[in-house]
Amino acid sequence: MSVKFLRNVTNVKEFMIIGFPGLPPEYYGIVSFVLLLVFISILFGNVFILAVIICERTLHKPTYIIFLNLAMTDLFFGIVTLPKIIARYWWNDMMCSFGVCFAQMYFVHSLGAIQSLILLMMALDRFVAVCFPFKYPVLFTNKNISICCGLCWFLTFIRMLGLVLHALTLPYCDLNTIMQCYCDHISITKLGCGDDVAFVKWVAxxxxxxxxxxxxxxxxxxxxxxxxxxxxxxxxxxxxxxxSTCAPQLFITCLYYMPRCTVYLTDILGIKFSLDARIIITMLYSTHPLNPVTTRKFRDVTFTLEKPLLK
Known part of the structure; x- marks a missing residue:
């Protein structure tokens, strides 16, 4: 599809972020305040984790490098998604430009995919430490983990660029209402027109x-x-x-994967359920500030277990 054709057909210049469709106006202030508290919790909680891990030399270990990257994904995800929905309910600022919406979609899906890979590394870290303790110091070095985490970020950003560019091949004719708290691929491609919409959705x-x-x-x-x-x-x-070390990790893993799989599967299979329920599920896995709890629990156990195991 040529650029000229896209310019002739794509009439949408801005998208309208609805947020929670069934929310009465009298609750806008309360919702914006709660979301602001969640944003502050994510911001200060993860910044605290980053500062402690960076400044405390005793935490310069593979396990905490993984936690540092997990905290970074949580922090950036909150920065990308929450300010706009807070503004929507605080100042009734519902409009989001075409380019900004696609940029938000890019970072939303990139950071989500990176977090998935970081959770995998976190599980492998414990797997090798428990099942192959003598190989752990050789395989899980600071250098190796830093390289792996860096590749997770770099390769994911490249891969998700293709996803966004594919969505850009669709013409967007007249519909511009996003029934969601932020721009994501499902919400945006639903507004596309033309014969390629189904194919773009299946690729995604x-x-x-x-x-x-x-x-x-x-x-x-x-x-x-x-x-x-x-x-x-x-x-x-x-x-x-x-x-008990793995329990909080399993909890955060379930909270990450189960709602995401539910949203994607129900959408692609055409299973109908409440729009408000879908948005609440999406916000549940998007805004959970669990890193401070998980990191504290993991730190308490690791200090007592790591050295005896690796002797």
């Missing part, structure tokens, strides 16, 4: 399933292996602390 769905299910498969295998290894150990209190 295949990309999403690879992004979600491939890491999830390895994560499940890792935690099952950890559980089986711990069960085979002697029944000491120290052994079962590994399960």
């Amino acid at each position: 769905f295949a990309n999403a399933m690879v992004t979600l299910l491939v890491p999830l498969t390895f994560i499940i295998i890792s935690y099952v292996s950890i559980f089986m290894a711990v069960v085979k150990m002697s029944a000491s209190g120290r052994d079962y602390k590994f399960l």
Whole structure:
């Protein structure tokens, strides 16, 4: 499709962010205040984690490099998504330019995919530490983990650029209302017109399933292996602390994957459920400030377990 044709057909200059469609106006102030508190929690919580890990030399270890990258994805995701929806309810600022909306979509999906890979690395870190403790210092060095995390960011940003450019090949005729709290691929491509809309959606769905299910498969295998290894150990209190180490990681992994898979599968399979429920599910996995809790729990256990294991 030529650029000239796109310019002739694409009439949309701005998108309208609706947020929560069924929310009465009298609750706008309360919702904006709650979202502001969530944003502040994400901002200060993750900045605190980054500062502690960077400044505390004893935390310059592979495990905490992974947590540092996880905190960065949470921080950037909150910065990309929450200010606009807060402005929508605080100042009734509903309009978002065409280019800004696509830029938001790009960063939303890029950061989500990066977080999926970081969660995979977090699971592999515990898997090797528990099942192959003598190989852990060789495989999980600061340099190796830094390179892997860097590749997660770099390659994902390149891959998601193709997803956004593919969505840009669609003409956007007249519809510009996004029934969502921010611009994402599903909400934007629903507004496209032409014969290629279904194909663009299927390509995005295949990309999403690879992004979600491939890491999830390895994560499940890792935690099952950890559980089986711990069960085979002697029944000491120290052994079962590994399960408490993995518990918050499993919780954040479930909170990440289950709502995302639900949203993508229901959309592509045409399963109907409440629009407000879909938006709430999306906001649940988009704005959860869990890193401070997870990091504190992991830090408490790691200091007592890491050294005895790796002797």
